[in-house]
Amino acid sequence: MISNIIDQEIKKAMLAKNTAQLRGLRAIKAALLLAKTEKGSSEEITEETELKILQKLIKQRRESADIYKQQNREDLYQVEEEEIEVINQFLPKQLDRAEVAAIIETVIKQSGATSVKDMGKVMGMANAALAGKADGKLIAEIVKEKLA
Structure with a gap:
């Protein structure tokens, strides 16, 4: 702890x-x-x-x-x-933009999301996958780009 x-x-x-x-x-x-x-x-x-x-x-x-x-x-x-x-010092190493984008790409494929309407579902899964490893603002920005 x-x-x-x-x-x-x-x-x-x-x-x-x-x-x-x-x-x-x-x-x-x-x-x-x-x-x-x-x-x-x-x-x-x-x-x-x-x-x-x-x-x-x-x-x-x-x-x-x-x-x-x-x-x-x-x-x-x-x-x-x-x-x-x-x-x-007490947070895990933060992932860079490319690493976050790659993880979000797989999350989108897993969820079957096709449009911005599915952003909520993708964000939930992405936040769980990237907990503590990336800023929520960055995650949302990348998800929006990928689904647009």
């Missing part, structure tokens, strides 16, 4: 006095704890849910970083980028 690794990494970052790493790790831990208490204390969070939470954190950080960049706030932009780097 990612949460166990995070606890160990927080201790290491504290000992090394690495504030950037520590800030990112604490953000992850807070998000995981929030998700755990949301579901109910008796349930453990699945690894798939943990990956979704991490992707959500990265998406939030990217949006903030873009806003800071537009407003010429380089200091805050840098903080967000550091946190993105820390969070990325």
Whole structure:
């Protein structure tokens, strides 16, 4: 489970006095704890849910970083980028566009989709196949291209 690794990494970052790493790790831990208490204390969070939470954190950080960049706030932009780097350490390697397109191609063949009307069905299967390995925005973009 990612949460166990995070606890160990927080201790290491504290000992090394690495504030950037520590800030990112604490953000992850807070998000995981929030998700755990949301579901109910008796349930453990699945690894798939943990990956979704991490992707959500990265998406939030990217949006903030873009806003800071537009407003010429380089200091805050840098903080967000550091946190993105820390969070990325706990995600599986992201596939590039060509690899995602190849997987989506096989998903489309399996589903028998022929038009954009079938996008919902293809997206469901594609998201399951690419869970944690690609950004949802990229998946949707490629599915739309292939079905158009």
